[in-house]
Amino acid sequence: MNGPLLTRDVHDALRAAARAGATAIECSLDLERSRTRVEPDAAGWTWQGRRYPYMDACRERTIYYWDGARFEPVARFTSALIKLVPTAWGPPTFEIDGIKMLPTARVSPTADAERKVALIQPRGKRILDSCGGLGYFAACCLRGEARQVLSYEKSADVIWLRSLNPWSPVRDARLTLTEGDITEQIGGLPSASLDAILHDPPRFGIAGELYAQAFYDQLARVLRRRGRLFHYTGAPNRLTSGRDVPNEVAKRLRRAGFGVELIGDGVLAIKN
Helix, strand or coil, X not given: CCCCEECHHHHHHHHHHXXXXXXXXXXXXXXXXXXXXXXXXXXXXXXXXXXXXXXXXXXXXXXXXXXXXXXEECEXXXXXXXXXXXXXXXXXXXXXXXXXXXXXXXXXXXXXXXXHHHHCCCCCCEEEECCCCCCHHHHHHHHCCCCEEEEEECCHHXXXXXXXXXXXXXXXXXXXXXXXXXXXXXXXXXXXXXXXXXXXXXXXXXXXXXXXXXXXXXXXXXXXXXXXXXEECCCCCHHHHCCCHHHHHHHHHHHHCEEEEEECXXXXXXXX
16 A cells, blocks of 8 residues: 545544544545554544644545645546546545546446456456456456456556555556557457457547447457457436447447347457
């Protein structure tokens, strides 16, 4: 862990404990991955022998990290505002310009990833994780005894978020994380070199190139026969969006040479 991570709930608990005269409380400073002992007082709090101040303002839906001098939001702005956001379960999600990259508000991001990764049966496989995000798919593949995971993430800001996220995968010889656009990088992957693919793109309106026939043809090229692909599509409202994205994806994947099944919030495809 790089240092303490704070949410408003934890910050409020520390201040409340100090007001109540408690000399120590148990809380989490790593988004519920673990619990630790913290010693609060009126002026600040002590953790692992180091002093930290209270913040003047601690916003909801924000995670703060210690930069060595003060607590700062885990957020960056280059072409878009990219921000790590707490969830009720501990494992965070992230937002791009206020749009949550969270498949469902009913299930933990890690539990959701476990279910989807199970569909491609990762054990012993060489897997492409096309849009790495915070690395939850990759982490589940590693726990599922994948032989190798090739993960691509085009945003340097998202890679920075995952460097601060205690739920993102730790360094592992089986995981290769490449900063790059998979639509450009996939041409360098050998044909029939992968056993399975996880494709979790941003929504169609943000990254239409990741839903294009030419890209699906490349996915078919690099996947061995009978290899599995799970493609997250979400369930956009056809009445408001005017699109039936899951069936559009299924149609293009069939053209690329896959047998397909609509399943949950995505498409499970097997290369013919």
